[in-house]
Amino acid sequence: MLTFVSFVVVFGAIVFFHEFGHFLVAKLAGITVYEFALGFGPVLTSKKRRGTKYSLxxxxxxxxxxMAGMDEPQEGEEVESDxxxxxxxxxxxxxxGTISAGPLMNFVLAVLLFFAYFMFVEVPPRITLIEQGSVAEKAGFLPGDEFISFDGEKVSDTDEIIARIQAAPQRELAIVVKRERRNITILVVPEEREGRGILGIGIADTKPKYPFWLSLKGAFTQTGRVTAELVRGLGRIITGREKAELSGPIGIVQLVGQTAKQSLADLLLLxxxxxxxxxxxxxxxxxVLDGGWIVILVVEAIRGRPLAPKARGIAQFIGLALLVLLMIFATIKDISRLNLFS
Incomplete structure (x- = not known):
């Protein structure tokens, strides 16, 4: 249930911002908007206001x-040429502007979420992974455990925790961790490797809450950095230097659900x-994608006249077919990862 609810909330918010961008600029431009819909398929609920149907x-x-003039009109939605x-x-x-506003709002949402992450989220030192067969696994540590204290002294910084572990080879430590809202004391003796203590764990970097202006600056900076890295990654995939790892709806739902179980901070970053x-x-x-519409509009502007409806229809059909095939392929890969047919 948590997986489904998390997916609906996260993906619903992302889609809402995207479509709201199109809707807002269309209204400002005076374009007739017949419907603003979240989701596909049968209508669960709807309300009509000022000529626009809002549906879930x-x-x-x-x-x-x-919008009027963009798609094949249904009965009552016929549009005169003038x-x-x-x-x-x-x-x-x-x-x-109307077409570009959708993707633009996705980046606006990223800035807002980064701002919330920097200003309101404090990331404690938590265990992210445990090596199989390590002393940490044998002692009873689990991924997600949050460090509270070492030998009665409180700890709150990842570097401090690592330093304490490395400074105690072959010496018993009394470590208090928080697990599911309960504090648990675990006695463990770090293994000695090259003169340093090792537990065999990975620890998340801690993060304090930042002030307003620093959070705002960080939000814009990090959105730019993440976007640039994703663009570079896409370039590496297109040029064949990197293998594409596709996830369809099943994979995305599963990923959101797993992340929601870890922490709200991780869900925010996802x-x-x-x-x-x-x-x-x-x-x-x-x-059929916004980028395709932008190309069509630019081509029409260069030609000085619109594309023939038939040519546009063929292009959109090909684009839709490619997306459907890609979605089917990604979904099949999701199913194979889940071993549903084994």
């Missing part, structure tokens, strides 16, 4: 903003990665 749908795997509310009757700047990834993905020049 059954499958929380995306969303959409339906309709001022039609997407295609707006200036190039407004059309590009949400940042997901929203930046979604923003970059939508900027790819693939028809």
């Amino acid at each position: 749908r059954a499958f929380p795997l995306g969303g959409f903003v339906k 309709d001022p509310g039609s997407f295609h009757n707006k200036s190039l700047a407004w059309r590009l 949400a940042i990665l997901l929203t930046i990834n979604l923003g970059l993905l939508n900027l790819l020049p693939v028809p």
Whole structure:
């Protein structure tokens, strides 16, 4: 249940920000918006206000903003060629702005989440991994244990903990850790390696809460750094220097659920990665994605006339087919990782 709820909250927030970007600029441009939907499939609940239907749908795997002149009209949504509310009757700047606003809002969300992480989240020293057969495993330490004290002295910094362990080879330590809201005392004798004490554990770096301006600066800086690294990674994949590791819906749901069980801080960082990834993905020049629409609008501006509806339809069909095939392939890989058919 935690896995499903975590996924719906995290992915729902990311999709909402993305679609809200399209919606907000469309409204500012005077484009008629028929529907603002979160999710796909059957409508669970909806409300119409000022000509726009706001709906929540059954499958929380995306969303959409339906605008006049962009898609095949349904009954009652026919658009005249000179309709001022039609997407295609707006200036190039407004059309590009409306399309670009979705991915842009993903990066805005990343900045907001990084700001919240820096200003409000304090990361304690926790065990992230334990070597198999190590003295830590034999003593009873578990991943997720939070260090409280060593021999009665409180500890709060990762470097201090490492120094204390290394300074005590073959000497018994009384270590208090917090596990599931309970303090547990564990007696352990660090193994000696090259004159230093070793437990065989990995410890998360600690992080204090930062002041407002430092958090704000860090939010913009880290969003830029993560985005640049993801772009470089995409470049390495495209050029064949790095193998692509695909995850479909099943893999993403599983990852969010596992992260939610670890800590809120980890879930926040995962949400940042997901929203930046979604923003970059939508900027790819693939028809049906925002990047594809941007390419089409630029080509039309250069040609001085719109593409023929048939040509645009074929391009979008090819783009959709590629995305569906990619999704199917990623889902099959997810299922194979879970060994559902073994």
